[in-house]
Amino acid sequence: MNLLITGVTIADPNSQFNQQKCDVRIEHGKITAVESKLGTLTATKGETIFDGSGSVLSPGFFDLNCAIGDPGIETKEDIYTATAAAAAGGFTGLAVLPHTKPVVQSKGEIAYIINKAKGNLVDVLPVGAVSQDLEGKELAEMYDMKLAGAVAFSDGTKAISDDGFMSRALQYAKGLNGLLMVYPENKSIAGKSQINESKNSVLLGMKGLPALAEEMHISRDIFLATYHDAPVHISNISTAGSVALIKKAKKDGVKITCDVAAHQLVFTEELLNDFDSNYKVKPPLRGKTDIKALISGLKDGTIDAVSSQHRPHEIEFKDVEFEIAAYGIIALQTVLPLLLKAGLDAGQIAEKLSVNPRTLLGLAVPVIEKDAEANFTLYNATEEWLYNSENNFSKSANSPLLNKKLTGKVKLVYNNKQLQSYG
Structure with a gap:
């Protein structure tokens, strides 16, 4: 046309x-x-x-952090519904995470996603698993997946807890010129937390997830990235302390990048007072001080990109008591309104949602x-x-x-x- x-x-x-x-x-x-x-x-x-x-x-938006259910859990989302939602939200490209059934951990699953998405308006690019079955114990077939078309490697919403394994994964990915995108959470500190640790969590009588759990994990990855002189990308940061850590690491020459989910720039923990499970996300909604730091980090270049953190779930996983509800929201169609509400201008949106995400993955960047x-x-x-x-x-x-x-x-x-x- x-x-x-x-x-x-x-x-x-x-x-x-x-x-x-x-x-x-x-x-x-x-x-x-x-x-x-x-x-x-x-x-x-x-x-x-x-x-x-x-x-x-603007150049077409690109999402660094999108979960769908295809293959295996298509009742949540399949490639066709994900791309329809993505296009309606302004996205012309998606990097899709590997926590499906089966896990995207070999060239076969990579080829499946690429072939199923062929001919679509929206480019769908698979992210391969770092570890087999996302267990953080043995490396997945990263070399074969990269040859087959994987654009990066991640264990999705599972944090890599074992320090030695993370060290080996960074070394191996560096040899492949591959990028690890990791979720930051110290599991031993996080425990079975539900919401942000604060006065609000005490008021609601729920176990809180301290900012410390995220920040300790990021500190570890900064040390390992420095030691191996290897790049690492931190997905979905949410605290003021995380912004400060990454800002200093960048100043020190560490090869570290990061993104933030759009809803973390607008939603605060007070929205949980009615126990609406649609606000239950991970990392949890934080406080106003964190939001201020995240927006500042976007504007000064500390935070490289904005992601949707799209997490679709069937109704039976959300329309339940808050404590047992699944984490996550659908977000592909609402990223733009949230960024505008957060005060980003058109130039900042283009940079954080179009240019930088593709640059991080080594992809061609569209230009007008x-x-x-x-x-x-x-x-x-x-x-x-x-x-x-x-x-x-x-x-x-x-x-x-x-x-x-x-x-x-x-x-x-x-x-x-x-x-x-x-x-």
């Missing part, structure tokens, strides 16, 4: 047209013209025109320039919309934002010569 988008503001730090109002033409999957003198591009025969006045054109392959998201940062069962494209419904008005609406996504419009 040939397309002419008029009057958009481009948000792309790698484009010469960054922060300019432009008309953009797409023909046969390529950007064939970008004109900053508005109105100079006129429609050609058979070309669809979209009025982008008041909207932002003439002759570039078209891969973009068009959104209106001020438009309100109601998120409900009719426009929720996920197979699951475990989101505290369902049936609420959100600000920031995706209008178009384009990738792999495919266009999707959302009005």
Whole structure:
């Protein structure tokens, strides 16, 4: 489909047209013209025109931390529903985690995901397991998985507790030029905690997860990354102390990167006072001081990227007592509204949600320039919309934002010569 988008503001730090109002033409999957003198591009025969006045054109969003149930647990989410939700949220690429059944731990599972996702508007890139069966004891077939197309390695939501194993995994991944993406939690300190350790956890009578559990784990990984001169990526940090540790490590030259889940920038632990299990996430929702530090860390470059931390669950895992409810929320369609609510501007969103995630994985970064392959998201940062069962494209419904008005609406996504419009 040939397309002419008029009057958009481009948000792309790698484009010469960054922060300019432009008309953009797409023909046969390529950007064939970008004109900053508005109105100079006129429609050609058979070309669809979209009025982008008041909207932002960004390189397509990419998610570093998405869980789906495919293969094996498709009742939670399959590749087709995940990509439908992703596109509606502005994502044209997903890195999907390996905690499925079977675990993605060999070239066979990698090939399955790549082949099933072929031809989709949304690129689906598998992350292979670090350890066999995610047990943190023996290395998975990382070399074979990388050759088959794994973009990184992770044990998903399971923290790697054994220090010696983590040391060996870092060494091995370094030899493959591979990246470990690790979840930070000291299990012996975390125990069977449910929510953030604070006055609020005492008030609610629930075991709290101290910030110390996350920060001790990050400290260990900083020491190991320094010792081996190997890169490590910390997924979903949530505390002010974590931001401080990573900021210092970066200053000291450690090869460390990190991301934060979008909901950690807006939701606070006080939302748990009604025991709504849709707010039960891990790491848990923290306090206002942590949120302030996380947003500051994003803006000063300490935090490299924002992720969805999309965790779909069937109703029987969430519509139960808080203590036994599963952790996680569906999030692919709500990342943009949350980032806007957190105060990020269009340039920061493009950097943290489009450019940096791909750079971390060594992927080609889309750019809004003439002759570039078209891969973009068009959104209106001020438009309100109601998120409900009719426009929720996920197979699951475990989101505290369902049936609420959100600000920031995706209008178009384009990738792999495919266009999707959302009005």
